[in-house]
Amino acid sequence: MWNGPTGCPTRPFREQLPPHPGPVATWFYPMRKRLFGLGSRTYLANSGECMPTLRVLVTGSAGALGYRIALGLSNRGHIVRGFDLRPQRLPGDHRIGSLLDVRALEDAAKGVDAIVHAAAVPERQNFADELVPNNIVGTHNVFEVARLQGVKRVINTSSIRVTGGLDWESGCVGLDRGYVPGDHYGVSKITGEVIGEMYSRRFAITVVSVRLGWFVRNQQEANLLSSLKAGPRIYLSHRDAQDFYVHALEQPGITHCAIYVTSRNSDDSAFDLEPARRIFGFVPQDSFPEGSQWSSSEDFPSPLMAPSLRPNTDPSKA
Numbered sequence: 001m002w003n004g005p006t007g008c009p010t011r012p013f014r015e016q017l018p019p020h021p022g023p024v025a026t027w028f029y030p031m032r033k034r035l036f037g038l039g040s041r042t043y044l045a046n047s048g049e050c051m052p053t054l055r056v057l058v059t060g061s062a063g064a065l066g067y068r069i070a071l072g073l074s075n076r077g078h079i080v081r082g083f084d085l086r087p088q089r090l091p092g093d094h095r096i097g098s099l100l101d102v103r104a105l106e107d108a109a110k111g112v113d114a115i116v117h118a119a120a121v122p123e124r125q126n127f128a129d130e131l132v133p134n135n136i137v138g139t140h141n142v143f144e145v146a147r148l149q150g151v152k153r154v155i156n157t158s159s160i161r162v163t164g165g166l167d168w169e170s171g172c173v174g175l176d177r178g179y180v181p182g183d184h185y186g187v188s189k190i191t192g193e194v195i196g197e198m199y200s201r202r203f204a205i206t207v208v209s210v211r212l213g214w215f216v217r218n219q220q221e222a223n224l225l226s227s228l229k230a231g232p233r234i235y236l237s238h239r240d241a242q243d244f245y246v247h248a249l250e251q252p253g254i255t256h257c258a259i260y261v262t263s264r265n266s267d268d269s270a271f272d273l274e275p276a277r278r279i280f281g282f283v284p285q286d287s288f289p290e291g292s293q294w295s296s297s298e299d300f301p302s303p304l305m306a307p308s309l310r311p312n313t314d315p316s317k318a
Contacts, residue, residue: 237291
């Protein structure tokens, strides 16, 4: 349906977002050409304003997280192109390729306004053979392709594992704790964040590094999370993850930031969610097990060698 004189499409309630901070609406329209370029318009929920429809490349679009990101952005009216090693489940534009194939990645990024980088080798795999080429070199390639193609916004998927060496069972971890990795996977995500900061500073690319909580892929993982003391504190529902990536893409006035993102978790998240609310207007809704749909389907398997999100405490197996 269409709403009022602005001619902007409305969305079902669950697809609408909490209001962005008030000042945004007053200066967003004049800045939209400089920030995003010209294009058709998408309704900015509850603000009374419109924003241009963005063309977005989503890496890792065949995975569980990439699927929800692409779905959320498509539902908002944005034009999504997927990029992955295998076909994606959603219909639409999709390119098959590797992050290590710069030519394929650059071809996929042609004409887009933003990149959402969700592709990665998850969990504790061999550092030199798997984590370095995919999570570090691959992330570098994404930022370099953004620079070459003039893409002005990259949403980089990081992880709470950048502080995996801290206690998640009590207290609240804030951005002031810096980097405290508990394993090589955390190191690979830290390196991705540092690369993103450098590209933002040197090449004027807006970069948001999203430190995701435990995005549970299937029922097996849900059962495991519920058995861990810290599990319900680090949970991130499918619905809240989808909503945050929409906020991260659409929020203007950002140069660079790293941000913790989990679900509400009965107001007992292991991480400080206030920056996500203050900067992006993001207010998570769910507590475990709300907001996710799991099955025994093999479409979204758990990562190889990943019995738990928590770092392995045996140094010989890090």
